[in-house]
Amino acid sequence: MPGNTIVIKNGYVYDPTNRVDGEKTPIYIRDGKIVDEKAVKPADAQVIDASGCIVMPGGVDIHTHIAGPKVDSGRLLRPEDHRKDVEPRRQGTRSGVGYSIPSTFTTGYRYARMGWTTVIEPAVPPLKARHVHEEFNDMPIVDKACYPLFGGNWFVIDYIKNNDLDKLTAFVAWMIWATKGYAVKMVNPGGVESWKWGKNCDTIDEPVTYFGITPRQVITSLAKVNERLHLPHTVHVHPNNLGHPGNIKVTLETLKCVEDIASQNGRDSVIHLTHAQFHAYAGEDWKTFSSAADQLVKYVNVHKRSTLDMGQVIFTDTTTMTADGPMEYNLHKLTGLKWINADVELETSAGIVPYIYRKANGVNAIQWAIGLEIALGVEDPWRIFLTTDHPNGGPFTFYPSIISWLVSKKKREALLKETHEFATSRTTLPNLDREYTMSEIAIITRAGIAKAIGMANKGHLGVGADADVAIYNIDPIKTPPSENPDAVEKAFKNVKYTIARGNIAVKDGEVVSSPIGRTHWLDVKVPEDWTKAVYEDLKDKFVKYYTVNLQNYPVQEEYLASSAPRRMELAK
């Protein structure tokens, strides 16, 4: 989309990918791209004076539940969440509602107001992919992508059982094409399928009910296929046993089991451990519950085959939603609150339960601390990313708060004082002195994520990159972040400017235009005879078991408001 010609001058630029660390480099934009100075005629350019401001690439969210059937069911389950947070229609923007599960347009506006320009829905039941894209079409400003779910799919399980890696490869490629997806996602691999018999898989070696294969086989097979297809992102894994005391064991086993798989695309990593906080628990039960973040961090700092995102907990009223049906059932039993459980035919399940994280609750206090322990403990910022697993740990609108906690020990100490003493006595958070620099913040919120998901045009401000830029009204020299965490939080909450693909979308915290963002997806071609063989299996299972016809199943590219495919081909 052609856009304006813009020059951003005098700002402190943080562009870690291009090793720009707070220098006052001018940024030139033309036709939606970052360009060289020579490509811009000064007379045509709109000049933005970013004096006293931070300039960063637009934020990227690697994992945020913002669209699709489970998000929408969450909206239906929680009218009270909508009643308390209403945004009236303004000039150029639509009205919207929702605190923890905002409506589609509002989701786009809220991300843009924080300077985020690319967001990824991480749990798409393939059968419901159309719904995800329908909501994406109504989510302005931000670019989008989504990860279809594979961890409990019958085809996947059958091909693993038959040890047929070629067919599995062809099936994964077909499904990513059919769903217009971007990566391979697993949720409680195998366990979600066991749940349909009322069972679960608590370890990676507990056989999946009826099918007999193990979560370990699911994880390793899909990781192998992922690398074989040269997919830009690694497999994106929500391991077994989420949210249970002592689950660190299965988390570490999950990371270990893919370690000897060769990676592609210049990545070192072969696995992304998502919402790591929910998977770093020690203790035998809720009484002895404590942090195992130190164990996770120790492992990750030595073994460099993984990337992680935080899954930070926020003390607020939120809505948990995941494809992990058994986990949500347990949470409903624990809290007694209303819930939804859903079954998606041959593919996956889902569950939704409201949850309120409280400072005075010992377990919640520990969970809150663990997210920060992980972010502060993982030495390489290119491997740990900021998320709340929105809305599971809390709404994404709290990212500015998390940034303020990461840059300031003073701020963390003040919060520890008002939080249940378990956050102090059962975690290592009080001993962590690290304070993130602005450059590191830029890595964990954009540059590192863009690299991890292999989006070469995102997360940086080098020539050729998409012109996604955020300008925050804070002077990092005059107001050092570690001393001024509240000023940092304020600046990140409402940007001075958000530029999306060359369009000024937000100015002084107000949405001024709502360009339609693109939907990124992978079009992976595999050898034709593999696809043919898989197609016979598809026809068979669709006739026998699916409620829809195979012909009606794939989401057509025309269905996407703004399609941005990456065409790839696997040689035999």
Next chain:
Amino acid sequence: MVQEIVLIPRNINTKVPIEAEVVTPDSFAGKTTEQILNLSVARGNKQLKLKDVFDVKGVKLDKAGDLRIIIQGDIPTVKRIGEGMTAGEIIVRGSVGMHVGNNMRGGKIVVEGSAGDWAGALMKGGEILIKGNAGNYLGASYRGEWRGTSGGTIVVEGSAGNEIGLWMANGKIVVKGSVGQLAGIHMKGGVIVVQGDAAPLAGGEMTKGKIIVMGKAEIMPSFKKEGQVPNVKAGEEGGEVISGPFTKFVGDLADDGKGEVYVKA
């Protein structure tokens, strides 16, 4: 010293209801008559001023607790009167629309006629007296909200509709007439007293709290009969005791409930 501000309805005969959550002692306190007249109210998607709907007479008062708002006449199309009020008094000399006194925290509302649905919804404290009938969802929780009414007292001299006290957690509702179906559904605490009859399904899915029916009631099969008691406490220790005898039921067992339903024996 208590002083009055009088609202005289004009222009309220409208098919589209008027939302007047600004009519509370809290929002009138510290404002001149001129400022009060210019408060915003909504009619559908149109923004109006209070003066488009009411004439206002009175003096400026600084404390909400010193303020009595008198609404002269029927205002069945006006919603949300007294929303969230914390102190002072509102007297409606007629009937009032939906949501009167919702989220109220303190003070008193007297409705001399009848009230629409959702009167006293999600109430946290204070008193509401309705001299006529109340609609459905009296003292109830709004859609989706499981943290229901948590305090205050509602007295209805007439009858009330369905699902009164939905998700009620504390406080007291007294209905001198009869009530509709599903009184006290999902109730978790507090007391509902029905001096007339209760329609079927009273106490459905209740887990705690008391429903006392002095007329007739059909008890759900998921309640267990616990025998007769001579009288029932309808409030805190030392509070009101209602003489029986009553038949006591406990449930809703379908929800592992320990709620109590008493029906005049």
